[in-house]
Structure formats: structure tokens, C-alpha cells
Amino acid sequence: MAETILVVEDTKYFSDILTDELKDCNYNVITKNNGTDALKVIEEKMPDLIILDVKLPDITGTEILAYIRQYDTNVPVIICTAVTSTKLKTYYDRWANAVIIKPVDLDLLLGVVKKELEKSK
């Protein structure tokens, strides 16, 4: 059975590419471009893995991460962001499974996804 991956990304093109790439790798992909919609998905059914952008139009990826960790400490979360600070980095290091800085290398990202999914089983 294919794992479900939630992609929360507000940049239209990039979310598009990510979705296609993950689908090509036979994952179920749900794509959301804002925080509110993403939270709805999470409340409904927790996906197997979440790829999270930080800067979103409504709420931040950091807040979504905090929300996720209230219910589930195991689901792998990969932070995918353009900029980060040392303070946030420490926070992500604690609560997220990986931080990847854009522009990402797709193969590197796929590698991390695969590794994290295996770990969470």
C-alpha cells in the first residue's frame, strides 16, 4: 500500500513539481498551499509523512509543526524552507525529522523521504 504524503507549500510551481515527483515515485500525495487547509487534512487523517514549508500565507509551518506534535510525535515531518535562523533550526532539530533548504535537490529530498518513512514504520 502506498504511503500518503502531505505537501504544504504555497509556491505554486514548486508544490506542483514536488507533487509530480512524489507521484512518480508511487506515493499518495495531498498538496495544500495554506496552513488552514493543511490542518484540516491533518485533523481528518494523519498522513504518513509531511513536507512543510515555513512561510505560508495564513499560519506558519512552525505553528503547524507544533500542532502536529500535540497529537502525534511519530509522524515524520520534513521542513523545506528558503531561510532559517539558528533559533528556529534548534527548534526544528528537536521537533522535525529533517530540515532541507531550498533550492532542494530532488534526489536528496526523495532520499530523506524514503529514509524517514522506513524509520517511522
Next chain:
Amino acid sequence: MDAIKYNEVILGGIVMLSNIRWLTLSLICLSIILYAILIKWLNPYFLPRLAIPVSIIISLCVGIVLLSVILGPAKKQLISMNISQEKYKETTNLLGISKRELEEKNVMLKQKTETLTILNRINKAMISTTDLDRILGLILEAVQKDLNFDRTIIFLIENSTLQPEKGIGIENEELEKLAISIKDKNNFIIKTITEAKPKIIFSIEEEMIPRNFTEVYKNLKPNLLAAIPLISKDKVIGLVIVDNTKSQREIEEKDIRNLSTFTNQAGLAIDNARLFEMEKNFVEELKRQVDIAKRELEQTQSQLIKSERLSALGEMAAVVAHEVRNPMASIRASAQRISKKIANDDPNKKYTRYIIEESDRLERVVKNILMFSGETAPQLIESDLGKLIEDVLYFLQPEIESSQVQIVKMLDESIVMLKIDPALIRQVLLNIIQNAVHFMVNRERRELKVATMQDGSNIVLEISDTGPGIPEENVKKIFDPFFTTKPSGTGLGLTISNRIIEAHKGRIELHSVLNYGTTFKIILPIS
């Protein structure tokens, strides 16, 4: 007065002498007449044979008695005449002496007036000029004019050496040879200073003459060389050395006395001029220090502005990075997807590669700007440090070869994997090695040493060069942003490197020896 009196006596004597002549003549006449009268008068009573001698005897006796009566006062007069003559002689003698004394006094007076005029000139100069050299010149000129020694040299005490300042009758290069240490207590010059009394060299054997003096003061004989201390406010500040070794004319006590008149005044004038010069120097030094302080202040200010600008830059850089990285993510990922989809021999394959490579380059630029302008977190990946070093050296090979730099590698084989951000560490290595190579150009020895070693819980990476070294005053500044001594440097290289290493929780140590070389030590914690 006396002379006139004695003249009278002598005149009296002469008058008396001429009177005696006439008196004697008349006495002889008188004796003859008496004789004639006596013969006539005695003839009737005596025999003619007896009458003649009796008459002669009587008239002779009368004549003698009368003569003695007449000559008595004449003799007295003669004696007094003799006395007067002697007294006269004595008087003329005395007169001569007093005349000579008068003349001498006149000469001395004239000399004194001249000395005074010169002293006055020195005084005036002292008031009007504080130029030490001019005052020394004036003193020398005065001494030369007045006392005419072969050579006159003024020495001043300067930090425990006796420095020849100015001289007359001596070449400058010879003058310079005469400096002596004040600690050499045995020689007569220093003795003059400690005793604070003028000294003429009476005996060459007994007095020690400084070795460097023997060349300048040749043909030294007793009484040809003298030293007179220069005193100001009870302190000896130097001395004047005069000599007549050339003319071989002996120096007299009198000369030294006269010279002392100058030196007493000169000491004060010199001291004043020196004080003034010191004050002037002090003021100048103060001004210089104020200037330095001002410049430093300006520098700190500009640095402050820079750092302020930097934090503003940091914010802006973060925004720019965000705005650049997001579209870049799409561009790069798109290219990567195309690249995956097309066959390896597809002619478009290389274009996708171009896009990806250029995106990566742009990403490096963004990263460096972020790194420099603000904080950023390194992405720690298990990396092979040795391989990284080899990569960087390979990358810089053209530069290293053209600069004819020799490379010495001392890599610890046991260090394999290290959790670092390879891209950032690569940047650090690039910058430090590039600096090393750059600063070795034009050096005789050009050797670049790269060494790694393990030191407890740290990995140490050493990069040494044989360049000119970093001056002490720059050592603190080299990590400051924009500090550079390269004509076209940005001064950011080490700033960024330092930040990168700090972000790795490590540190950079610097060891630099001027004219020998510089070693940068990168110390990284293993975990």
C-alpha cells in the same frame, strides 16, 4: 709733587756748586794776599829764613779753616742731592708700573665690555630664539672671537651619553665620533662633569682620555686640552672642550676663567632652549596622539556604521534570500525533473545541467551573503575532510602553479568522516588558502603547508604559509568585515570564514611571525 721738590733740591745743589768754585778762587787769592801781608809784617821780627815758612803755614791754615767752613753746607747739599736722585728714580719706576697697570686695566676693561656685549647678545638670543642650534652657534662664535682656541666643542648630556652637539674648528663627521657614555667614570671628561669644575689636562699620563678622542686630539701635550662644565640650575648639563693641539699654544688659567663667564650663561641658555624643545616635542607628541585617537574614533565610528549597516543588511539579505531561493527551487527542480525524463544522449540534457549548475552557483552567492550579513545554520553532513582538502587544492591548482608555490600535505589518515557543512568548510579552505597563496607572491620561499590532526575531542586543520606575516596591529582586525590590505580585496573572506567556523562551534586561531609566515589553525569539535 715730590718730583718737583726733588728738582728744587737738585737745582739748589747745582747753584751751590758754581758758588763753591768762585769761593775757592777768592780764597786762594785771599791766602796769597795774606801771605804777602804776613811776610811784610813778620820780616822785622823774624829771620827772613823763618818768616817765609811761617807765613805759608799760617795762610794755609787760615785757608783750610775757611775752606772747611765753606764746604760744610756744600757737602750737605750734595748728600741731599744724592738722596733726591735715588728717590726720583724710584718714583719714575713707580710711575711706569702704575702706567702699565693702567694700560692692563684698560685692556681688561675692554675685554670685559666685549664679553659683556657677547653675553648680552647670548641673552638677547636666548630671549628671542629658543632654537638650540642657534644658541650653540652663538656661544661658539663668542668663544672663538674672544679666546681663540684651535677647537671648541659643545657636548650635551642626553640619556646617559655625552653627545657632541656643535663645534668650531672640527668637521661634522669627526664630531660625531666623539660621543661617550656617561658611565665611563674614569676618564677626565666625565670627571669634569661629576666634579662640576673646569679642568685643564696638566699631565697626559695621569688623566684618562676616552679612546675615541685620541684620533681627534692628536699631538696632545700638557696644557693643550681643557674641559669646562656647562651648568644650569646647579646641574651639569654638558661641557665645552677646548684645545690648542694644532697651534700647541698652552691654555692658561686665565683663558679658562674667561671661558667660564660664557659657560655659566650658556648653560642656562642651552637648558632653556632644550626645555622649550622638549615642550615643543611634547606638544607635538600630544597633537600626534590626539590625531591618532581621532582617527581611531573615526575608524570605530565607521565600523559602527558598517556593523549597523550590516544588521540592516542581514534583514534585507534574509528577505532577498527568501525571494530568490523560492523561484530558484522551482527552476532547479524543474530542470532536474526534465533531466530525469530525457535520455542521457538527449542533446537537451546538457542544458538541464547548465540550469542546475547555475542555480547552485546562485545559491552559493545567496548563502555567502547570508553568511556574511547574518546568521545561518550550517547543514552538517558526514563528510571526508581529507577529500575536501584535496578538492580545494585541485580547484586552486592553476593559481598555486602560476605562483610557484610548493605544497606540503600532512594529513592525518585516521580522520575520515566529520560532521560538517562541506560547502561552507570548502569556502573557508578556499579563502584561507587563497590568502596564503596571494601573500606569498614575491616571497623568496613559497611553501604552503596543509596539515590535519586530532587533538582530543577536536580536529585541527592547519594552513601555514611563508608569507610576510601579519603586523601586530592588524592581527585583531583581520576578521573584521571590510578589513583588507589587498588593493582589490573585499575584506570579507576571513569574516565569513570565521562565522562559518563559529557556526560549526569551532574557532580559528592565528599564529603569525613578521617576515616569516602565518599559520591559520581551524579547530573543529568532532561531535
